[in-house]
Amino acid sequence: MTPFPTATLADLPAFGVAHFTDAEAGTGCTVCVAPEGATCGVDVRGGAPATRETDLLRPENTVEAVHGVVLSGGSAFGLGASDGVMAALAEAGCGFELAGLRVPIVTGACLFDLPVGAPVAPDGSAGRAAAEAAIGRVGKGCDLEQGNVGVGTGATVGKLLGPEHAMKGGFGWQGARLGDLVVVALVAVNAAGNVRGADGRWLAGAQEGGRIVGLGEALARAAQPGQGGGPCENTTLGLVLSNAQLTKAQAQKVSSMAHDAYARAIEPVHTTHDGDAIFTFASGPVPAPVDAVGALACAALQGAIEGAVLSARGAYGLKAATDLAG
Numbered sequence: 001m002t003p004f005p006t007a008t009l010a011d012l013p014a015f016g017v018a019h020f021t022d023a024e025a026g027t028g029c030t031v032c033v034a035p036e037g038a039t040c041g042v043d044v045r046g047g048a049p050a051t052r053e054t055d056l057l058r059p060e061n062t063v064e065a066v067h068g069v070v071l072s073g074g075s076a077f078g079l080g081a082s083d084g085v086m087a088a089l090a091e092a093g094c095g096f097e098l099a100g101l102r103v104p105i106v107t108g109a110c111l112f113d114l115p116v117g118a119p120v121a122p123d124g125s126a127g128r129a130a131a132e133a134a135i136g137r138v139g140k141g142c143d144l145e146q147g148n149v150g151v152g153t154g155a156t157v158g159k160l161l162g163p164e165h166a167m168k169g170g171f172g173w174q175g176a177r178l179g180d181l182v183v184v185a186l187v188a189v190n191a192a193g194n195v196r197g198a199d200g201r202w203l204a205g206a207q208e209g210g211r212i213v214g215l216g217e218a219l220a221r222a223a224q225p226g227q228g229g230g231p232c233e234n235t236t237l238g239l240v241l242s243n244a245q246l247t248k249a250q251a252q253k254v255s256s257m258a259h260d261a262y263a264r265a266i267e268p269v270h271t272t273h274d275g276d277a278i279f280t281f282a283s284g285p286v287p288a289p290v291d292a293v294g295a296l297a298c299a300a301l302q303g304a305i306e307g308a309v310l311s312a313r314g315a316y317g318l319k320a321a322t323d324l325a326g
Helices: 075-091 124-137 215-222 248-265 290-311
Strands: 016-022 027-044 066-072 096-098 101-103 106-110 170-178 181-189 194-196 202-204 237-244 277-286
Touching: 016 124, 027 075, 027 106, 027 124, 027 181, 027 248, 066 075, 066 124, 066 237, 066 277, 075 101, 075 106, 075 124, 106 277, 170 290, 181 290, 194 290, 202 290, 237 248, 237 290, 248 277, 248 290, 277 290
Parallel strands: 066 106, 237 277
Antiparallel strands: 016 027, 027 066, 027 277, 096 101, 170 181, 181 237, 194 202
């Protein structure tokens, strides 16, 4: 829970969000669309990102409106899901008009889930399915499912001691409001590190014999020759949605502030084998101080991370937080 009153996607009518889930293969994608376009910024902190069109989000670059953000499994192969999102948006009449065509701007990032389930990545058809569902939800909101869904389908956490000690991660979301200002944070938790709750206790991570191995012990053991997981399937992806009026530079700053939520809830984070990234997508009708938007985003994202691992269910031979809770 956040220290602010709660909000939902119904409070952000400019956006539509939907999942594509391939439970058998252990992968999926989550797509957010803004058919009228919205300001977007990103802050990538991980050392091994798989991203699409993030350079155009730089404040000095020309494009001012983005029409879709895609969070996908499948590592770099999952970048193909965005092609289907572009096609669906263009067919719906969204995007910039250019030479008689509609060119939607779609950005996004992928996490590494290939060893979970089958080595399959979401493709254009998966992206199209999620985008069409998301377009249908614009202005309506929805009770977006959490846990083993969408981009969180094959997400895992706690890989410092190797995949045999990992647990199930997942997808989560949390909303917060301050007066007319609304923020909803979405996240796919797929971290090398452990995840802790706001009360400081470990919720999920490297597990052994039904217990979470503490960070100090895990790091010490991982440093021993022949121990630890080495490079593995990491990356936590976040998306902050807001009705705030922001420039690209301000949206980038909100993303930067929101990374504090990762640092509070995931240890370690932003490692050399992570692709950790946070996008901020702002539709613009509500003037608001950037610091207020960032504070709400950070609080909502921390709650979303906790919700992601608590909503996850054991699958693909992995235990979930609910299994350890008894």
